Amino acid sequence: MFILKIIVIPVLVGLSMFTTSQEVEPESKEGAFAIDSVHSTAIFSVHHLGAGMFYGRFNDVSGTIELAEGLPAFSVSIAIDSIDTNNTRLDGHLKSPDFFNALEFPEMLFVSSSAKKIGDEKYEVVGKITMHGVTKPLTVTMAKTGQVTNKRGEMLGFETTFTLMRSDFEMTYGIESGSLSDNIKVIVALEAGRK
Amino acid sequence: MNPLEIAQFIGIPVAVATGLSIVSWWFFSSKRRQPLGVLIAVGCSALVAFALQEGMPSVPPTQKWHWLILTVLIVFFLACLYSLFSKWDKRIILQALIAGIVAAVFMQFPGQSSVLDRIIIFLLVLFVSVGLRRLRIPAWHMYIVAWSVLASLSILALQASFAKLAFFSGAMSAVSAAMFVLQLCKPRETKSVQMLFGVIIVGCAMCGLAYDPSHAVPMFAWYLPLIGITIAAIAFLLCKPKFRSVISIGLLELCLLASVIWTIVQSTPQDDMWP
Numbered sequence: 001m002f003i004l005k006i007i008v009i010p011v012l013v014g015l016s017m018f019t020t021s022q023e024v025e026p027e028s029k030e031g032a033f034a035i036d037s038v039h040s041t042a043i044f045s046v047h048h049l050g051a052g053m054f055y056g057r058f059n060d061v062s063g064t065i066e067l068a069e070g071l072p073a074f075s076v077s078i079a080i081d082s083i084d085t086n087n088t089r090l091d092g093h094l095k096s097p098d099f100f101n102a103l104e105f106p107e108m109l110f111v112s113s114s115a116k117k118i119g120d121e122k123y124e125v126v127g128k129i130t131m132h133g134v135t136k137p138l139t140v141t142m143a144k145t146g147q148v149t150n151k152r153g154e155m156l157g158f159e160t161t162f163t164l165m166r167s168d169f170e171m172t173y174g175i176e177s178g179s180l181s182d183n184i185k186v187i188v189a190l191e192a193g194r195k
Numbered sequence: 196m197n198p199l200e201i202a203q204f205i206g207i208p209v210a211v212a213t214g215l216s217i218v219s220w221w222f223f224s225s226k227r228r229q230p231l232g233v234l235i236a237v238g239c240s241a242l243v244a245f246a247l248q249e250g251m252p253s254v255p256p257t258q259k260w261h262w263l264i265l266t267v268l269i270v271f272f273l274a275c276l277y278s279l280f281s282k283w284d285k286r287i288i289l290q291a292l293i294a295g296i297v298a299a300v301f302m303q304f305p306g307q308s309s310v311l312d313r314i315i316i317f318l319l320v321l322f323v324s325v326g327l328r329r330l331r332i333p334a335w336h337m338y339i340v341a342w343s344v345l346a347s348l349s350i351l352a353l354q355a356s357f358a359k360l361a362f363f364s365g366a367m368s369a370v371s372a373a374m375f376v377l378q379l380c381k382p383r384e385t386k387s388v389q390m391l392f393g394v395i396i397v398g399c400a401m402c403g404l405a406y407d408p409s410h411a412v413p414m415f416a417w418y419l420p421l422i423g424i425t426i427a428a429i430a431f432l433l434c435k436p437k438f439r440s441v442i443s444i445g446l447l448e449l450c451l452l453a454s455v456i457w458t459i460v461q462s463t464p465q466d467d468m469w470p
Contacts, residue, residue, distance in 0.1 A: 089356060092355075092356040092409060096355075096356050096357045096358075096406055097260050097360075097406055098357060098358050098359050101258055101406075103305040103306070103405075103406060103408065104258060104259055104305055133257055170257065173359065177199050179197070
């Protein structure tokens with residue numbers, strides 16, 4: 001009886017704790033999810049002076065992800081004012097009318113219109129991106145990085161990498177002189193929690 | 196800013212202004228038509244300076260700062276009309292009032308939509324245009340003023356991380372310098388030109404102020420060059436003819452130096468911009 005108390009009961013208690021804290025598959029894969037601004041990231045890179053790749057990021061990414069019939073729909077907003085290159089003057093220049101014109105166009109927006117599954121947890125998402133007052137169609141490959149239920153509730157994540165041409169959005173500063181490349185590589189990683 | 200950009204964004208407008216001015220010596224040779232040549236040279240070079248960076252402006256503009264060139268073009272057409280009618284020559288205040296109203300209505304930069312902002316823009320255009328007219332005696336005097344004021348505004352715009360505005364005001368400063376040289380070579384009548392320069396100068400200052408929300412350039416530094424023109428014009432009127440040119444330009448240069456040095460001293464030198 002003593003052995004039962006000191007060995008078996010703690011083992012059973014420990015096993016039950018382990019089971020409750022472990023991530024489990026979500027009960028439902030449908031519904032709306034709010035993008036977590038803290039754990040979502042938008043990174044961009046541009047070729048500088050034909051030499052190095054310069055990286056910057058946007059610290060404020062928000063919006064929603066909706067799952068319906070196993071397919072995701074995205075509405076993602078990026079606050080231009082949250083641009084961060086670790087250089088305040090450079091941030092100011094990127095917010096000026098030379099580039100994003102943050103005063104007049106304070107957000108970059110992507111709204112998807114359709115999606116199709118193209119592989120294991122990979123989706124081809126078609127939508128429209130609005131930046132610098134110009135709206136263009138955009139097709140991206142979204143990879144689902146996970147969907148779990150834990151102590152924070154039901155969460156999921158997506159990631160995509162795509163390229164934009166600045167000139168398509170009337171953002172031409174430095175292209176002709178070769179200071180900065182026309183194409184920008186963008187990486188967006190989203191984490192969202194069930195609403 | 197690199198040499199290629201300077202050659203393109205500043206050199207081409209200067210070449211356009213110089214070329215049109217020289218051509219106008221033959222096409223507008225009569226004293227009555229002479230101002231039209233100068234106006235066309237300055238107006239067209241302003242349009243070229245803007246178009247080289249942003250393309251031809253659309254109506255309504257895609258960005259609010261494009262109202263700068265649209266306002267300049269409206270005042271340019273008005274100034275061309277005035278120069279055709281001799282009875283408008285003496286109506287300096289009325290011309291400046293109309294330019295002020297046009298600027299107050301059309302120059303819609305972000306954060307400057309209140310009635311008070313409209314009144315400030317109107318008064319600035321009025322005082323700067325009339326001030327430049329006072330400094331037009333002799334005509335090269337006005338070009339020196341426009342040259343130095345626009346050069347200082349170009350430096351302020353660069354400090355505010357707005358390179359396109361820096362190039363535009365820099366180009367118009369260089370155009371003023373070219374006009375000054377041409378005026379010395381072949382003196383021409385320059386009626387109504389002060390309105391055009393008045394709107395360009397006030398427009399560049401107010402545009403720079405509007406797109407500098409973090410105040411990288413102190414707010415007063417944007418106004419100081421404009422106040423300097425008015426101070427210089429008053430000094431020009433009050434001083435003895437022998438000294439008035441030197442004193443008025445000296446006072447203006449002091450204001451411009453104070454504005455630029457103040458801005459540079461309070462900026463953070465460790466930070467860098469795109470080249």
